[in-house]
Amino acid sequence: MLYYEKSGDSYKNDASHDYFFVTKEGRSNPQLEWDNSILAIKDRRKVGQLKKEFQCAFPARYELIIKKNPKLKESRDCPEFNEWKNEIGAKEIYLVYASSYVSNPASMFGHSFLRFSRGGKKRSDSLLDYSVGFMALTNPDDNAIMYSVKGIVGGYIGHFDIKPFYMQVGLYQNAEDRDLWEYKLPLSTQEVDLVIKHMWEVSRNTGFPYYFFDENCSYYVIKLIEAVNKNWNITNKRSYIFAHPIETLKWVKKRKGLLERQHFESINKVLRRRISQMSKDEKKDFKKAKSNLEVLKKIKSIAVLDALIDYWKFENYDKKTILTKKEHALMDTTFSMRAQSRNRLKDEKTILKERGQDPQFFHDPNKLTLGLSQTSGESVELEGTYALGYHGLIDNPRGHDDFSYIDYFSFSFKLKKSFKIKRVKLIEINSHAPFYWELPKLSWRFNSYYDNEKIVLRKKNSVLEGGLGLTLFISERSFQYSFVNIQNRIHSRGVRLLPEFRTGLKLVFNNFIINPEYSLIELNSKERHSAKSDFAYYWNENNGVIGYLKNTVGDSQQFEFGMKYRIYL
Incomplete structure (x- = not known):
């Protein structure tokens, strides 16, 4: 749980902050850190960045220590942690893979993060779940060369970033034209609970160096799972120089297996399919109605209106809701006109039928x-x-x-x-x-x-x-x-x-x-x-x-x- 790595006869640790340890010397001495953690529990010492008692600052570590030293167990009230944990309410964990971004081949390696599912089975339920990804804190003043160099040599610090899942959907599926693939991880209820506790520890106390090609977004979300279950041991057995997100997905599949799969296509992919099935006149109307309010008001075709809705969803996300007055009028009118008709396309099921290549078979x-x-x-x-x-x-x-x-x-x-x-x-x-x-x-x-x-x-x-x-x-x-x-x-x-x-x-x-x-x-x-x-x-x-x-x-x-x-x- 402390991400030690053996280096010869000693240990090293790449955690960015000393808050992650009870003592500074514990960064390179696991036994000393263990002993001082036990003392911190006994002394009710305030530790971590938030200066809380040990079981409130490091609840996953506390659980591990109590298993080996049950006499140390004492009831403590941790209101901040309990409120945070209850808000997340995780019952299952999904590994989410965002496919490549059209027009940006560098994104072909994909991006991966975790979704903490509350157990809902509908897509609308999952939108209200929380997600966590490992993101590099870059410097906006860095030019392209400096950005590349720092990313390659670990010049940026990455942190675990927790946010509502609908924000990830808005970014990847809607704004960046990327499909989302979700795979349920084979974790027990106890393991899910321990992951959430460990998530509190790392997100509140430290970060780690971010390397574009190796120790990146996908590497650390897998390390997060490995930290609570040593039997996973996936990243230490990899056979490739680079740890691309699509590769870590396959590592999990090979070592532990993936359970149920869900696939959600990007808005733009569905939009392109809608356009391909339009008549010539409908295509002309769509092209004109994107920028001409008078033409839009004359549209009768449900196919054109549905395509325009997808178009404006993408534009709104892509421009971070900063639309011009004219664009707002076009978008609002489109939604209003479509709401007035309850008709559905006869081939809507065909348009929305799942397509795509499952990345776990890459x-x-x-x-x-x-x-x-x-x-x-x-x-x-x-x-x-x-x-x-x-x-x-x-x-x-x-x-x-x-x-x-x-x-x-x-x-x-x-x-x-x-x-x-x-x-x-x-x-x-x-x-x-x-x-x-x-x-x-x-x-x-x-x-x-x-x-x-x-x-x-x-x-x-x-x-x-x-x-x-x-x-x-x-x-x-x-x-x-x-x-x-x-x-x-x-x-x-x-x-x-x-x-x-x-x-x-x-x-x-x-x-x-x-x-x-x-x-x-x-x-x-x-x-x-x-x-x-x-x-x-x-x-x-x-x-x-x-x-x-x-x-x-x-x-x-x-x-x-x-x-x-x-x-x-």
């Missing part, structure tokens, strides 16, 4: 790809790629929402007569935000890598590439995309800026993917065309086969094909 982050390839005029060679993460266009689609893609820290090699590094990738990001004329949103991409293949410039070069484009979904999981990019290629003789046009399809059929793509680059007033098609099939979460065909036409023509096996580690 593949493991690290991946190794090995296989054979052949380039025209050359013999067969062995090639492979190892990546620390995370998810690209032809990775296993199960458990992924299809909007955001991010791959990082990988290197590709080939082996024929000698070993050769083909490419070292720092990061590749693809954001495929669905584009609707009624809800226009651009897609974007960024890529940074070292190119040793000498195909484009005939020399080794480092590449920074970025672009904007459009993504049109042609089904729930398949889409067409087009980008206009600029490649900045840095080599020994200088820098080259190359314009590029890229277009392609991603077609998903259960666990089978086809990804044909065409690109055009202008180089030295000449055009270089490249057409390729990747395809992949996965027979379970962590194993699959990948094939590709590629034809490049420029100063010369080059055809390449290959077949590889991919395993996620």
Whole structure:
């Protein structure tokens, strides 16, 4: 419960405040802290930041000590703690996972927190529950570089943040276009009670260093459970360098199991589905009625009004209720007009039917790809790629929402007569935000890598590439995309800026993917065309086969094909 970590023959503790301990020396000496805790109980000493008697400041620790020393038990009135505990009223605990945020691929790792359920079975009941997350206290004056550096090296302190669950729904499901997935944790009534008591201890007395890639939001909500039940022991047995929220969800599933699951789609996802099922005239009315009060007052279609309600819910949350006078009038009129009609859409159940990929089935982050390839005029060679993460266009689609893609820290090699590094990738990001004329949103991409293949410039070069484009979904999981990019290629003789046009399809059929793509680059007033098609099939979460065909036409023509096996580690 005090988050000690063994360091050689001694102990260390990353708690940010000494209030968390009865004595300062107890930070590095568990036995001394235990002995002084017993003395504090006997002496009725005031401890902790709130300066309360031990059982009121540290109720979970007190319960643990009393189990081993029952003679120390005395009745004490702790009004502040009891009022707080009764207000939370937890009977069950759910692990909540917020999926990625459309247009922000960095959020693909997700976010996780806990919901303290009072036992209600309806969605309206859960909105009144409390939730707890581990959040970094950042400095608003830090620029993007300082923010990134501090986040990586633990320069921010994180604290457990308790708030009503409806506020989390408003932020993630409504304002940030993220689905919420809830999983009931297999905890007994006594364990739930002990978690709440321990929550009081940490939330009132300390914080911990926050690391974006490791000891982050998901790591500490799991540590909170581990603190009251040593048999969980999940974070100490992880096998990955990074502790992404989606990975901790799978750790819990693997080690302890997850009970009942609930899924709640984002407002924007439902809104996009409503628009896709409208007639052409309804789509025109929706687009105009968003900004024209006179057009809005003439709307008769229930489908348009329902879509406008979802639209204004999102706008209101996204803008933190700070709407203009005109926007308020449009929103209020929309709700008033819809309230006057009791009719419901015939296909409302179809629109609201649960969709989405359960993140607990997402593949493991690290991946190794090995296989054979052949380039025209050359013999067969062995090639492979190892990546620390995370998810690209032809990775296993199960458990992924299809909007955001991010791959990082990988290197590709080939082996024929000698070993050769083909490419070292720092990061590749693809954001495929669905584009609707009624809800226009651009897609974007960024890529940074070292190119040793000498195909484009005939020399080794480092590449920074970025672009904007459009993504049109042609089904729930398949889409067409087009980008206009600029490649900045840095080599020994200088820098080259190359314009590029890229277009392609991603077609998903259960666990089978086809990804044909065409690109055009202008180089030295000449055009270089490249057409390729990747395809992949996965027979379970962590194993699959990948094939590709590629034809490049420029100063010369080059055809390449290959077949590889991919395993996620």
